[in-house]
Amino acid sequence: MSWTEIAFWVVAPYLTLVILVGGLMWRHRYDKFGWTTRSSELYESRLLRIGSPLFHFGLLFVILGHLFGLVIPESWTGAIGMSESLYHVIALVVGGVAGVCTLAGIALLIYRRRTRGPVFMATTRNDKMMYVVLVAAILAGLMTTLLSAAFQAHDYRQTVSPWFRGVFVLQPDAGAMIRAPWTFKLHTLVGMLLIALFPFTRLVHAFAAPVGYLFRPYVVYRSRGAGDRPAVRAPRPGWDR
Amino acid sequence: MTRVMAQIAMVMNLDKCIGCHTCSVTCKQAWTNRSGVEYVWFNNVETRPGLGYPRRYQDQEKWKGGWELDRKGRLTLKSGGRLRRLLSIFANPIMPSIQDYYEPWTYDYENLTSAPLSADTPVAPPRSLISNEPMAVRWSANWDDDLGGGPALASRDPVVERIGDRVRLDFENAFMFYLPRICEHCINPACVAACPSGAMYKRSEDGIVLVDQDRCRGWRMCVTGCPYKKVYFNHKTGKAEKCTFCYPRVEVGLPTVCSETCVGRLRYLGVILYDADRVTEAASVPDDRDLYEAQLSLFLDPRDPEVAEAAARSGIPDDWMAAARRSPVHDLIMKYRIALPLHPEYRTMPMVWYVPPLSPVVDALAGSGHDGEDAGNLFGAIETLRIPVEYLAELFTAGDPAPVTASLRRLAAMRAHMRRINLGEEPDPSIGARAGLTGDDIDGMYRLLALARYDERYVIPTAYAAQPGSVEEIGCSLDYDGGPGMTGPFGEASGQPVPVAIETFHSLKQRQTSEDVTHERVNLLNWDGKGVPKGMFPEKEDR
Numbered sequence: 074m075s076w077t078e079i080a081f082w083v084v085a086p087y088l089t090l091v092i093l094v095g096g097l098m099w100r101h102r103y104d105k106f107g108w109t110t111r112s113s114e115l116y117e118s119r120l121l122r123i124g125s126p127l128f129h130f131g132l133l134f135v136i137l138g139h140l141f142g143l144v145i146p147e148s149w150t151g152a153i154g155m156s157e158s159l160y161h162v163i164a165l166v167v168g169g170v171a172g173v174c175t176l177a178g179i180a181l182l183i184y185r186r187r188t189r190g191p192v193f194m195a196t197t198r199n200d201k202m203m204y205v206v207l208v209a210a211i212l213a214g215l216m217t218t219l220l221s222a223a224f225q226a227h228d229y230r231q232t233v234s235p236w237f238r239g240v241f242v243l244q245p246d247a248g249a250m251i252r253a254p255w256t257f258k259l260h261t262l263v264g265m266l267l268i269a270l271f272p273f274t275r276l277v278h279a280f281a282a283p284v285g286y287l288f289r290p291y292v293v294y295r296s297r298g299a300g301d302r303p304a305v306r307a308p309r310p311g312w313d314r
Numbered sequence: 315m316t317r318v319m320a321q322i323a324m325v326m327n328l329d330k331c332i333g334c335h336t337c338s339v340t341c342k343q344a345w346t347n348r349s350g351v352e353y354v355w356f357n358n359v360e361t362r363p364g365l366g367y368p369r370r371y372q373d374q375e376k377w378k379g380g381w382e383l384d385r386k387g388r389l390t391l392k393s394g395g396r397l398r399r400l401l402s403i404f405a406n407p408i409m410p411s412i413q414d415y416y417e418p419w420t421y422d423y424e425n426l427t428s429a430p431l432s433a434d435t436p437v438a439p440p441r442s443l444i445s446n447e448p449m450a451v452r453w454s455a456n457w458d459d460d461l462g463g464g465p466a467l468a469s470r471d472p473v474v475e476r477i478g479d480r481v482r483l484d485f486e487n488a489f490m491f492y493l494p495r496i497c498e499h500c501i502n503p504a505c506v507a508a509c510p511s512g513a514m515y516k517r518s519e520d521g522i523v524l525v526d527q528d529r530c531r532g533w534r535m536c537v538t539g540c541p542y543k544k545v546y547f548n549h550k551t552g553k554a555e556k557c558t559f560c561y562p563r564v565e566v567g568l569p570t571v572c573s574e575t576c577v578g579r580l581r582y583l584g585v586i587l588y589d590a591d592r593v594t595e596a597a598s599v600p601d602d603r604d605l606y607e608a609q610l611s612l613f614l615d616p617r618d619p620e621v622a623e624a625a626a627r628s629g630i631p632d633d634w635m636a637a638a639r640r641s642p643v644h645d646l647i648m649k650y651r652i653a654l655p656l657h658p659e660y661r662t663m664p665m666v667w668y669v670p671p672l673s674p675v676v677d678a679l680a681g682s683g684h685d686g687e688d689a690g691n692l693f694g695a696i697e698t699l700r701i702p703v704e705y706l707a708e709l710f711t712a713g714d715p716a717p718v719t720a721s722l723r724r725l726a727a728m729r730a731h732m733r734r735i736n737l738g739e740e741p742d743p744s745i746g747a748r749a750g751l752t753g754d755d756i757d758g759m760y761r762l763l764a765l766a767r768y769d770e771r772y773v774i775p776t777a778y779a780a781q782p783g784s785v786e787e788i789g790c791s792l793d794y795d796g797g798p799g800m801t802g803p804f805g806e807a808s809g810q811p812v813p814v815a816i817e818t819f820h821s822l823k824q825r826q827t828s829e830d831v832t833h834e835r836v837n838l839l840n841w842d843g844k845g846v847p848k849g850m851f852p853e854k855e856d857r
Contacts, residue, residue: 105528110551112532114405116444122405129404190445195549263544280529282512283403287396291507295515295526 081262082247086240089265096272097280100125108241110278116191120181128178134171135214138164143237147230163228165218172215179208203274215262222257227254233261318614319590320634321501321521321665322564322583322774324573326494328579328671329359329725337572337581341496344571345558346565350550352418352443355455356557357549358496361376363471363705364458367495368414371543372472372657378408379541380504380660381597389598389661391508393538397828399508406534410543411540416454418443427852444549455693461490473708477701488704489674493709496572497544497557498656500598501588501612505556508539515553521665522559530554542658567776576650579766584641584773586665587614589624592826599663602712605658613648613664616641617622637692642762643667650751650759652721654710669763670706670718672725674697689730689745696722728759753828825837 100108114121142164150160183204186192193301221227250258271277336824341357358367362459366372374380375695379392393399393408421438429436442449458467468474499516503523506514513529514536516522525536533550545556560570566572573581596608614621616638625635638644646653646669653667675695680686684695690830696703703722707715727749734741746756762770764818 092583100722106551109530109552112534112547113549114534115547115549118405118409122407125405188448194445211371226689268856281511283400283512283531283533285512286400286510289512289756290389291510293506293509293515296518297520299597 074251078225078251081258082236082250083245085262085265090240091268093271096269097277100272100277108277108281108307109275110258110281111195111275113186113192113195115228116195117185117189120185120189124178124181124185126178128182129174131178132173133169135175138168138171140174142230143205143234146234146238147228157228158226160230161221161228165222168218169215169222172211172218176211176215179204179211183208199274203270203276206263206270207276208262210260213256213263217254217256217260227257229253229257233257294314315622315697316614316624316628317590318587318621318628319518319521320625320630320638321499321586321588321641322559323521323586323647323665323667324496324500324570325582325667325669325681327578327580327582328491328493329673329763330578331359331494331671332578333359333361334577335456336575336577336728337494338455338576340571341557344560346555347442349552350548351410351546351555353415353455354546354548354555356546357494358455361456361459361461362493364467365467365468365470365475367474368543369453370472371410371541372658376408376539377410377543378538379543379748380539380662381502381507382661383598383600386471387598387600389502389594391458391504391539392541393508393535393584394602399510399535400555403510403533403535406538408538409534409547410537412549413453416457417449419449419451422448468676470767473705476713477709478690489678491655491671491674492685493668494572495542495544495656496570496666497523497559498542498662498666499557499559501593501663501665502661503540503745504660504662505536505545506538508535509533509554509738510535514545517561517647519624520561520564522561522564523556524558524561525554525556527551527553536597536764541657541662542664543607564774567774569772569774573772579768579771582642582762582771584643585616585636585638585775586641586644586647587616587621587630588612593663603661603714605661606711606714606717609655609658610648613644615648616644631775634775637773638828640773642771642773645762650724650755651717652724652759654717654721656709657712658710659712668673668710670710670721670724672722674702675722676729678702684774685732687729689727689742689748692726692730693723693748696726720750724751724759725763727751728756728763730778731756732760733765801837804832 147157147160151157186196186204217229232249232253236246239246239249250261253261267276271279338357338359342355345356346352346354355367357433360366369379371379374392380392381389382392382685384390391399392404399678419442422441423438426436426438440449440451441447456830457463461468482486499522501521503514503516506516507522509530510533511529511531513526513531515524515526517524530553532547532554534547534554537543537547538555539545540556545554547553548555554584560568560572563570563574563705569581569796570582573583592612596612597605599605599608614625616622616625616635622635643653647667652669655664655667655669657664672692675692678699679691679695683689686692700715703715703718704713706718706722707713711717727745728751731741732747734745741753751759
């Protein structure tokens, strides 16, 4: 096993996780104000109304598919009588449709961002860099799907998935990952880069998904001074204190 | 046991509003003279009949603001319940676009000096502040001010449309009045209920509805939820902003900026106590027309010993109770019953109320050669001039003319009674009696409405329970607008928020003392004469 392989499949995943978790904690502590979707709906809503749901709902299914494929071992789906080929057909169809929706959505959103003056003016360099990585991750992912549909289907649940699970039990199986085709390796690497970028780009709004809204009372009361969440902000860490 | 909550509420006496927009301008200078909120008017003054701001915001079939009763009679957001809100989170389908407000602009003054020599005087062409492109100015916050645009615009007023076709033709001749609007700081706020992040909240001490800028994630649901469209989206920071009821001023006993600067002295501020446990029940009454009475039934009499006892148990301080007993707002709403809520049918239980204008009736009388201050004439005119009353009823009582008529009759009685006294005639107790008022009532109303002394208009408890150490705002002094700390690494919105006091202090100081002007284009309305914008004057030549 070469040094690059160790760097890619043993060091990089942990580096990614540390950057993600540490970055989120840092941003939560120092930049809650910047933690927003920075919506451009006020400028332009016609294209957004099509592109944004297409992209986001597509992405949600893509993420669900990733979890399904990476977390659930092949032996489990086999135990309920799902054959490897059936699994692949399902994964190809669902993943392919979701992936194409995501790609079409982001294409429309980027087109809108580039051609609608006010939206383009509100785009930072940080955003542009993020779009490059995001689109690269989506394209690489779709490529793995399409290539395995066109040629022989690589059973990534024998290679990528064990490595992925191994990362979280602190036993990353770099050997398994090395056996995967280069398309999967590329997608994984770009994916790790994207995950590491989350805390430092507008992608951070994904970690503000308001699930709690479903369970809280409609009207929120907060006291100005007392209580567990006072309306007066606590002093911030910094030089002043 | 009754759970008593206190709210600082406002009443505006529309009879005295001359539509000068001083409240809007001072509010804008205090709160929204920043980039990103150019189009934001926490306070605006609308001409009625008119389209309002944003255009036709009262058309809830389109904008889906406020609450409605579902099939089982339960209160739900008109724009859909929790799940539906979350499913539409990726693109809010019913949010006004910038065109529904207006596209903010400035002028390209450089053209005044750089234009080539020609027979015509050069002009400063307008440039959009949204896209920086040249634009044609077609609409703004007050395009239909004073019925500008004529019947074509006025007849598109959603309230006029509700009254029906038969009034449209003679309506513009009948009357016109001004409606200053701020956030209603509702008891049952739909914006708070629509906020997925839980960033919007109602302060339990004083009922002021605020946006926590640190928790707002820019989902924009509050803009849809508010039927008055008084929550705005800051397109630079990506966060919601709204009228703060000038909480930093109110907390130290000062009236809000709009109240303080109102030249007509028509705004009243005071404490109102209400029964917090019955809010949902009151907001759920089946008939829209019962909502005014339902909201009245929430309010508690601070002079009632039982209420005082319950308030003490609910933790309301003694000085708040003292202020509640002197509250002009409570008197105008509960004692004299002349103030009415704006659009109670939205079921948000608004807390900025209005004394309806009697002047259209007086003007109509005087215009037709009658004595506009004679009691008999006035009472008769209120009954016969149905159009103004119906219009006011659509605004204030979900279409029920009775409370509007009663309020106007009391105002008419006061006017006729005081006229007699002014002319040295014998006071006639029967005038007040016809409107259900005693002589003392009329005296009290006259003091509040006509004399309108500063300390009787604004009764604000000064001492909020002090929280040692947590009152002063902490912030970095470099973070003012345009300062080095303003733009964080992740775009304009990022970085720590700047405390209001510090931001205002620094930006004012900078504007007043700096020689150079940081912005390329300067809006003449904001320009204080300090510094010389590039291109405004010819370059000085060295001789």
